[in-house]
Every structure is written in C-alpha cells, then in structure tokens.
Amino acid sequence: MPVSGVIIKCRPEDVASVAAELADLESLEIHHQLQDALVAVIDCQSVDGELSVISRINAVAGVIDVRLAYHNFEDLTL
C-alpha cells in the first residue's frame, strides 16, 4: 500500500474548517494541526488512489495547496 506524508497549506483562519472537512475523508489521516497547515498521511491501495485524495483535498475551500513530503511504495508491484 503506498503511503505518503503531505502538508496541506491553509490560511490560519481556515485551518480548523479544512481539518473538519477532511476529517472523514477515506484514506486520509490528519496527524498534526498547526497554525497554517495540516500534516496528513495518505494510505491507499495505489498511487492512483493517492492522487484522487490529493484532488479531493485541493477542492476543499480554504486549501492553498498540497505539498508532498514523503512517499513509500515498497510493496507496490510494478
């Protein structure tokens, strides 16, 4: 299962609402909530799945952008 760590950048006034909106998004776990960002982990069946989650995050009001910090795909057969 590929796993990635992402940073979801928001304006300080939007962080809470973005976190709330993303709280029940499948395959996404929010690990840390900071002043202007969320640290989240995406855990999916495929890289395709990860990309869909990214698209979903980007569509949430208040999200400035999503940045990738870490990507592990050691059990992905290619």
Add this chain to the structure above:
Amino acid sequence: MDLNRRDFIKSSAAAAALAALSGGKIGGSLAEAADGGIKWGKAPCRFCGTGCGVLVGVKDGRIVATKGDPQAPVNKGLNCIKGYFLSKVLNGKDRLTKPLIRKGDKMVEASWDEAMTLIASKFKESIAKHGPDSVAIYGSGQWTVFEGYAAAKLFKGGIGTNNIEPNARLCMASAVTGFMTTFASDEPMGCYDDLDLGDTYFLWGANMAECHPVLFSRLIDNRLKNPKVKIIDFGTRHTRTSQMADKYIRFNPQTDLALLNAIAHIIVRDKTYDEEFIKKHTVFRKGKTNIGYGLEDKFKFADDPKPMTFEEYKEFLKPYTPEYVAKLSGVPAKTIEEVARLYADKSRKVNSLWTMGFNQHVRGTWVNNLVYNVHLLTGKICKPGENPMSLTGQPSACGTAREVGTFTHRLPADMVVTNPEHRAKAAGIWGVDVKKIPEKPSYHATEMFRALDRGDIKVIWSQVTNPFQSMPNLNRYRKGARKGDGRFVIVSDIYPTRSTELADVVLPSASWVEKEGFFGNAERRGQQWYKMVDAPGEAKSDLWQILELARRLGYGNLFPYKYVEKEIFEEYRKFTGGGKDLAPYEAYTKSRGLRWPYVNGKETLWRYAEGHDPYVKAGEGVKFYKNKATEGKAVIWARPYEPAAEVPDKQFPFWLCTGRVLEHWHTGTMTGRVPELKRAYGAAVCEIHPDDAKKLGIKQGGKVKLTSKRGSIVLTADLRGRGKAEKGNVFVAFFDENKLINELCIDAYCPISGEPDFKKCAVKLEKA
C-alpha cells in the same frame, strides 16, 4: 506490508512532513528511526529547472521511497505532485533495454557492439564523403554536465564540427541572448532567496503554480507571512497561477513588448528612474529593426548595435503612451499606469519572473532586454529580494546546455567559437589543435532539422529529448528524417517515443539515479548525485555511449579518464574561473548543491553586487564586470514592438498557444508511463473560451478540429478546465504523443536567439 511496518512507515511519513514544515527542527530523527532497511541518497529531481532536492530510498536494489530532502535549501523537504512519480517513471513496462536496428520496417534487437559498429561506420562514411558538417548531435537540457561536456568535446574538438545543439534552443535560447546582450554573461544575478525576501512579484507569461510549483509555494508562503506582498500575473490565458495571484492582467499575445516599453515610458515621463544608477551602471544601445522571422531555410541575421544617449532613448519611448499601448494590448491604460507605479515604487522590492511566454517568442531576445530595462532604469537589480529572474524549464538547461555550452556557437563558460582567444583556450584544455574547432557556427536547432530534411546533414544523433514530437512545423521534420538517401538517425532514450519510431538505430539509456550525474538549476546551483540502482537490461548511460563512439572514431585519446565523471568535471572546471567559478567535485558530493561563482569556499547568492560577489571590488556597489566592452555596465536596449510572425485573420481567426500542465513533463515520455498521471490529466484537450465555443456550436467535452496552415488535429474541447482560454485564443498542451499539436505550430524564430515561437500562430476552429 505487515501492520507494524505499516505503522512505522506512516510515522515516517508524518515525521517527514513535520520536518519539512519546521525546517528540520521537529521530526527528523523520528523519521530515520522508523525507516529500517532503506538506504537514502540525495539527488536533484529529474523534472524541472527548480532543482528540488530529493532523497531516494533504495532497498534490495530497488527504489522503494522518495522524500523531499529537508536539508535542500531549494525546497526544504517539499516536492510537487510529480514527485510522486519519480521512481515510477523509470519502471514502466516498455523501458528500452536493448539496442535496436532498423531492418526494413522492423526494429530488430542487436548487441551494443553491432549497434555501435554500425553507428561509427555511418559517421566515418559521412565524414569522409561529405565532411564533418554532415554529422550532428542533438542533445538536451536534461543531459548531465558530464554528458554535455563529452559531446561538445567530441564534436567540436574531435570530429571538428559545430553541429551540436541542445533542445534548450527551444526553451532558453532567448533568455541566454537576453543575458548576453544586456550583461555579457549568461545566468541570473539573483537566486531563490529573492522569492522569500521581496514583496512585489510580476509574473510574465509564466504559469509558475503548474510549472515551477515549489518555487510558487515559496512566493505563497512569503505572502502568507507578509501582507505587503503582491503577486501580479500577466498572462494570455487564465491559469492556476492567475487564480492565486493578487491581480491577473490579460494581454493580447505579442504585446508584452509594447507593455514593457509603456512601463519604461511612464517611468521616464514621471522621472521615477534612478538617475545615479543609470549614469553609473548603464549604457544605451539600439539595434536593427524589422528583423524578420526565420521562416526561410538558412535565414541569417546579424544585429548592428549603435550607441544611444539617454535623451535619444527617451525619444524612442515617446510613442509608447499608456493610451496607445492600451489599444494594442487590451490592458487598460489605468492598469499600465498602476503597474509602472508599482515597478518604480521605492518602498517596494520588485521582482520580475518569466519563462516560456518571453522566451518562445519571435522577439524573445528583445522582450528579455525590455524587462531588464525596467529593472535597470529603476535600479531594482542585484539586491537581495529585488531582481529580474529568468526561470529555467529543464533540470540542467543551465548547468549543462548553457554553462557547458552545447550550442553550435558556444564553448564552455560563456565563450564562443567565433572568438580566437576562446578557441585557443578550449583547444588548450582539450588538448587538441586549435584549428580543429571551427570558427563559424553552423546550424541552430531549427536549421539543423531543416538541414537534415534537405540532406545537408546526413547523420544525426538525438539524446535525452524527443524532437520528432517537439519541433514546430513538425510534419516537415518528421518527413525529413525518413527521406533516406544516406540519412541515418540515431535516437537514445529510455522509452519508445515518436522519435525512436523514426530512428535507424535506437539505443537504450540509463536514467537519473541509474547513473552518476550532475545538474545545474535556475539559480546557478550545481547538484551532484551518485548512482543508486542499476539500469534495466542492457541500458547504458548516454555518457558511456558518447565515449564509445569517440573511441570507435579514433578520439578515445580525448577521454583518457579513469573516474570519468569526476575527471570530466575537474577538466570542465578549468574553464570556469573569473565569474563562473565552480567548486571542486567533492564539495558537491557533500552538499545540497552550491551556487557559482564559488570562490574561497563560498557560494555567491547575488552576482555583480558588492559584498556578495567576490569579483566586485569595495566601493563599486554594482558592477557588471563580465561586460568588458562597456567597462562593467549593463545595456538598456531600445527594442520596438513588432508583430508576431503569423497573426489571426479571417481564415484563421484564433491564436494558438502551446505549453505544459502540472502533471506531465514535456512530451510525456516519462510521465505518460504512469497510468495514474494519465488519468489525472489524460489526453491533450483544447482550452477554449465558452463564448467562442458557443458560437461554433461546441460543448464541453465535444470535439473540435483545429487547423493551421501547417496541419490539422481533432481534440476534445475544455471550456472549464484548470486553465481557461481568453476569447480569441486557444491553448493545447504538448505532452500527448497521440495529439501532435506541434504539427500546427509555426517554425518562426527569434532571429537573434533562434528560438521558435511556440506560443503564437493562427488557427481556425470547427466543430468536429
């Protein structure tokens, strides 16, 4: 993956993100503890000219993970979305693994010996029959520094031809000639620190949010911290960048020339220029006008610079009133005034950023000159947080193509073949007879492929690029490659492409961390990496291939290296003193890159600036010391507005612009391999304004036929995509190997730089 391991990995993922956010203060050791069994190595990203640091994780001979390198000053632990696919792009099922030789209609597997024997014989035959100028190599801004250097040395110092060109002719040539004519030295004076330190950013025809995402993130972060920061997006199409900017200014294609002159006009009119700076650090020049478009084969142009006074320059600017330019450009006069005011605002640290909108332009050199003019008139240059910054597209168009000089007219370190002193220096370092290096440039990229079509070039070798998808007026050049009559095309790549399909020999190459490498990014930062995994099958590095040809042609003595990469680098370094100084190889292996000039153990962040650039003496303030002819002054050029090569008319009423989108790199040979990316942004579409679509009876998702004088294509219409076309304009990305949009593009080029204009030609649209 068992649950324990999965939890460890998820901790790693979160920790890495935290580390990136905190600049390495939190999380680093947590991440390392959880990794178990993964060996991490550093490398710059394979994709764009930003040059993000990536840590590549290898386990059991396979790449199993990547992460943004938290120690990399460029990106501090972040990657953009293409970072997801860095290793997957190497692992597509159809990776080339064996040499292929064309036999009739089929490509037949062959051994390396067979393939190289054939290639060498074709080179020898052609050189003997038709001379050294009948053979050529077309390389790349994605070549490593070692590869570019070896190719230049072999062709110019061994074979004795200037027939070497990089695909960077198609992306950065105008930026280069802009630098050379204004400053007498290539490459920016500023660096990425300017993105954090400035407060005013003018983006000109550059979709940074999609094409330099991590750099754009730095601008956004700056703006989040500092409410004074303004990002102004000048574009001919509304993009994600426009959406994120404080102001989007739409202008008619080509009128960037007039707009920049109007801004200068206002600055002169209102006397908001820096008189002292102009006096101390600039001279004025004018060149030829009505300079043509390069549409005829063997088109030649030589400028004729003449000195000008400041008063004469002011006269030149007189016609560029806000009212006149408003009519021409579609930008309201009030907006032009506001922009000029911002540019000249002494309380603001102003930066201009640009890429292909300025460079892929039939007056690309001129428009680069004109943006420098504004910064030179106001003295807003060579200061931390305040610079004009030419952004580079490819990962090593700077480091390899431009700095090593893999162009027909070039030698390393800004030197040119036309200068006898430069040829002598090169010959000395290369250990060849100076008479070997030809003194006349031969063909730039477009002319090279025209020469192949005509048969003046017989043998051409393409490496790390895809010309038979990316050349403008593509049909002519695709046909030219297969005309036979002694023509022989060799293509080295990692996947089958629209170029390998036209080749007589296809060679399988190693890619990125499958070989030791060195790239130079857009802020003069050279970055080295070691080989981390083996290339598949029998694939070999392009460097090995060049050296193998050299040996077989009898020029092995030019490459007597044991540790090839390091020795090539140290030899190349000999060229770079006096302002382009590179550090010793070890320094790069140990660091996250270094910005040249590197002198006495220190990088240079801001060139030409006292206190930052070691070549500027105390008391000089600013000195453009590479411009010996003007005694260290920059040139303010009087360059007029001239129209595009092909303008919409009754028959072809739309402007066609081409370019990139976030998910795909260039011609999609690497990113097209990833099914996920293909799904995110699958086939190329035609961005069209809803009003235009309505008039033509075209609906969202419907089919539209685009036709230019050169070709025709049917695409799916996109009326509400991430990029939104303006009225009278359409945009198509060039990544799709099944939708060769470049067949419609015109092979008109800037007469000074030779760079084609991929942004402007005329098309008609019909419902299909």
